[in-house]
Amino acid sequence: xxxxxxxxxxxxxxxxxxxxxxxxxxxxxxxxxxxxxxxxxxxxxxxxxxxxxxxxxxxxxxxxxxxxxxxxxxxxxxxxxxxxxxxxxxxxxxxxxxxxxxxxxxxxxxxxxxxxxxxxxxxxxxxxxxxxxxxxxxxxxxxxxxxxxxxxxxxxxxxxxxxxxxxxxxxxxxxxxxxxxxxxxxxxxxxxxxxxxxxxxxxxxxxxxxxxxxxxxxxxxxxxxxxxxxxxxxxxxxxxxxxxxxxxxxxxxxxxxxxxxxxxxxxxxxxxxxxxxxxxxxxxxxxxxxxxxxxxxxxxxxxxxxxxxxxxxxxxxxxxxxxxxxxxxxxxxxxxxxxxxxxxxxxxxxxxxxxxxxxxxxxxxxxxxxxxxxxxxxxxxxxxxxxxxxxxxxxxxxxxxxxxxxxxxxxxxxxxxxxxxxxxxxxxxxxxxxxxxxxxxxxxxxxxxxxxxxxxxxxxxxxxxxxxxxxxxxxxxxxxxxxxxxxxxxxxxxxxxxxxxxxxxxxxxxxxxxxxxxxxxxxxxxxxxxxxxxxxxxxxxxxxxxxxxxxxxxxxx
Numbered sequence: 170x171x172x173x174x175x176x177x178x179x180x181x182x183x184x185x186x187x188x189x190x191x192x193x194x195x196x197x198x199x200x201x202x203x204x205x206x207x208x209x210x211x212x213x214x215x216x217x218x219x220x221x222x223x224x225x226x227x228x229x230x231x232x233x234x235x236x237x238x239x240x241x242x243x244x245x246x247x248x249x250x251x252x253x254x255x256x257x258x259x260x261x262x263x264x265x266x267x268x269x270x271x272x273x274x275x276x277x278x279x280x281x282x283x284x285x286x287x288x289x290x291x292x293x294x295x296x297x298x299x300x301x302x303x304x305x306x307x308x309x310x311x312x313x314x315x316x317x318x319x320x321x322x323x324x325x326x327x328x329x330x331x332x333x334x335x336x337x338x339x340x341x342x343x344x345x346x347x348x349x350x351x352x353x354x355x356x357x358x359x360x361x362x363x364x365x366x367x368x369x370x371x372x373x374x375x376x377x378x379x380x381x382x383x384x385x386x387x388x389x390x391x392x393x394x395x396x397x398x399x400x401x402x403x404x405x406x407x408x409x410x411x412x413x414x415x416x417x418x419x420x421x422x423x424x425x426x427x428x429x430x431x432x433x434x435x436x437x438x439x440x441x442x443x444x445x446x447x448x449x450x451x452x453x454x455x456x457x458x459x460x461x462x463x464x465x466x467x468x469x470x471x472x473x474x475x476x477x478x479x480x481x482x483x484x485x486x487x488x489x490x491x492x493x494x495x496x497x498x499x500x501x502x503x504x505x506x507x508x509x510x511x512x513x514x515x516x517x518x519x520x521x522x523x524x525x526x527x528x529x530x531x532x533x534x535x536x537x538x539x540x541x542x543x544x545x546x547x548x549x550x551x552x553x554x555x556x557x558x559x560x561x562x563x564x565x566x567x568x569x570x571x572x573x574x575x576x577x578x579x580x581x582x583x584x585x586x587x588x589x590x591x592x593x594x595x596x597x598x599x600x601x602x603x604x605x606x607x608x609x610x611x612x613x614x615x616x617x618x619x620x621x622x623x624x625x626x627x628x629x630x631x632x633x634x635x636x637x638x639x640x641x642x643x644x645x646x647x648x649x650x651x652x653x654x655x656x657x658x659x660x661x662x663x664x665x666x667x668x669x670x671x672x673x674x675x676x677x678x679x680x681x682x683x684x685x686x687x688x689x690x691x692x693x694x695x696x697x698x699x700x701x702x703x704x705x706x707x708x709x710x711x712x713x714x715x716x717x718x719x720x721x722x723x724x725x726x
Contacts, residue, residue: 170445172516172551173438176431179260179508183501186264191497194269198652199276201489208283209485216407216601217581218283220487222356223494225349228417229408230482231499234271234474235423236317236575237541238467239503240568243511244540246464248531249454252515253445254461256508262462262469263504266660270636271474272496273643273657278479279486285582286479286639288589293645302638303590305699306476307608309631310583313473314612315621316628317576318400322393322616326385329378331566337370339399342415350409363418364425371566393617396576401609403577404584405601408485412581416574423506426548426567430509433552433560434516443515443531455678459670463629468507470664472635474500480582510544513564517547541568583608627692630671634700637664669700 195201209220221229246255274286281289287306291299325332345363348354381388403411450456454464462469478496486492514531522530529550535543545568549561556563584604592599598607615621640661644654676693679686 170441171438172441172512173435175256175441176434176508176512179256180431180505182260183264183504186268187493187498187501190264191268191272191493191501194272194497194656195493198273198647198656199489199492201276201492203488203490205489207279207486207488208483209487212282212484215409216405217481217585218484219407219409221409221413221485222349223487223491224356225413225417226482226485226487226491227495227499228420229413229485230416230477230495231502232416232419232423232574233477233481233578234467234471234499235503235506236467237320237568238471238473239507240510240544241540242465242468243507244514244535244543245454246461247443247511247515248535249447249451249464250457250461251444251447252441252511254457255465255511258461258465259468259504259507259511262465263500263507266663267470267474267504268497268500269656269660270470270640270643271478271500272493274475274478274639275483275486275496276489276492277643277646278483279489279492283484284479285585285589286475286642287586289479289646290638290642293642293649298638298642300590301699301702302642303586305631305638306635307583307586307590309473309628309635310476310579310586311608311612311615312621312628314400314576314579314583314609315615317579318393318396318612319616319619319621321396321576322389325392325396326381326388328565329380330374330562332379333374333377334367334370334566335374337373338367338415338418339411341366341370342418343411345418346410346414349414360417360421363414364421367418367422375562390617397609397613397616400577400580401602401605404580404605408481412481412577413485416578419574422567426563427506427509429552429555429563430513430548433555434509434512436554437551439516439551441512441516442518443520455674459667460674462664462667463633463671465507466629466632468504468510470633470636470660472632472637472639475636475639476582477578480585481578513544513547513551517550518543541565544568580605580609580612583612626675626689627696630668630675630693631696633664633668633671634696637661637668637700640664665700669697672697672700 207220209218212218213220243255243259246258277289278284278286281292285306287299287302290302321335325335341363345359349356349359381391383391406412448457451460454460467473482495486495518529518531518534519526520531522533527533529546531543531547534546542565545561545565548564548567549556549558552560552563584601587604587608588599592604598604638661640657644657644661647654647657672693676690676697679690679693
């Protein structure tokens with residue numbers, strides 16, 4: 170299969186979906202009304218609630234949900250199952266499940282004063298669902314913060330060339346935010362200057378790498394402390410000053426990188442060398458269902474997205490009609506990124522390299538340098554006519570730019586959940602700094618000691634459980650306002666069944682595999698119980714939806 174055909178078809182497909190299915194979701198379920206004040210307008214506090222320009226908010230939302238997920242997931246899926254199943258899940262999962270999940274998470278939160286999905290669960294399902302969901306989400310966010318802080322610190326330790334662009338982006342973003350929002354500086358001109366400034370920082374980082382004069386372990390500790398301190402402070406600053414402009418500028422790096430990748434693919438148009446399917450099961454990952462649907466999350470559907478949509482994005486939406494572009498459009502854009510990532514390793518690298526090209530073998534690079542190196546090497550080969558030998562470096566920098574964006578967004582989200590869950594009992598935790606601090610302490614411990622590794626293998630399934638429960642909350646809301654439920658309920662059931670299937674497979678291996686891990690086995694059982702509770706909530710919603718449908722049919726007759 171020609172890689173150029175795949176990328177062209179994918180882009181046309183996502184554009185069609187945005188105009189057709191996205192518009193259907195908007196008209197049938199959302200019905201935006203710009204006469205109604207959004208929380209950003211009605212509750213504007215200049216810190217968390219602040220009406221944002223549509224393009225700026227898209228940048229924040231996209232860079233927060235993207236991160237490394239839509240790149241690393243497809244790379245792992247191609248290695249385990251081939252490219253065929255992965256791209257089908259990306260194309261159809263993103264279009265009919267992920268984008269709907271993200272868009273409706275944003276809009277339902279907007280209708281509930283910008284509250285998070287777990288908090289909304291109390292209003293539309295009940296207190297038990299809210300408490301269960303909030304605790305589960307809080308634990309998930311702590312793990313995400315610990316992992317991204319750990320990965321970011323390791324990256325700064327091992328790749329000194331990213332230090333200057335990583336930290337130089339902070340004052341650049343703050344200057345941009347102050348100029349655009351406080352000095353009414355021209356947004357287009359400001360964007361051009363900011364992008365040029367960022368690429369200057371990247372070049373400076375390449376020319377002047379910064380290494381600390383300590384041992385590798387001590388260097389990691391210093392960077393980790395600095396990063397977590399940054400995340401703590403950034404999480405309480407006004408969104409217009411740092412979070413939003415930094416994410417917006419970072420998004421341009423990814424958009425430019427995607428554009429270069431697209432043009433490079435059209436020029437080189439290499440044939441996909443990886444097989445479409447390697448079989449129904451992988452020795453390392455397990456059966457293609459359910460494990461493919463867990464491995465490729467951010468490129469199809471991810472529960473973490475709902476936390477961003479209902480956490481920071483809903484508090485910055487200036488008007489309801491911007492929602493489809495921000496929520497639905499950002500997810501489709503992430504789908505394009507996932508397709509490009511898939512092509513970098515399935516076409517940019519060789520599955521079975523010819524003689525003399527062993528250094529570009531997919532599994533050779535994957536084993537020696539990991540998935541980030543595999544993506545960078547494949548990307549470099551696709552864009553070689555445009556960037557020459559700098560292609561691989563740019564690909565890796567493009568990926569690592571988003572670690573910082575996810576880090577402080579996640580801490581801010583943790584503050585929101587902490588305040589909603591514990592704030593009514595302990596009013597002091599409604600204080601922005603204390604709320605972030607209480608959340609950051611356990612994340613710091615898990616990352617600093619590396620103990621997050623114990624439970625991290627469960628994150629994939631737990632992340633999809635968050636997505637399933639989010640879809641159930643949205644479905645319950647739709648039942649309450651007499652809107653069709655098929656667009657969210659059936660995807661919710663699919664994700665619940667998939668998550669339970671993955672947990673059963675993982676749990677079996679944790680208890681009876683060649684290397685038993687009873688902590689993870691017990692965790693699997695606990696998550697299965699959670700899944701069953703979620704399933705019982707789905708059953709109630711389905712019964713209520715059927716009763717409402719029958720009553721409506723009777724009235725119409």
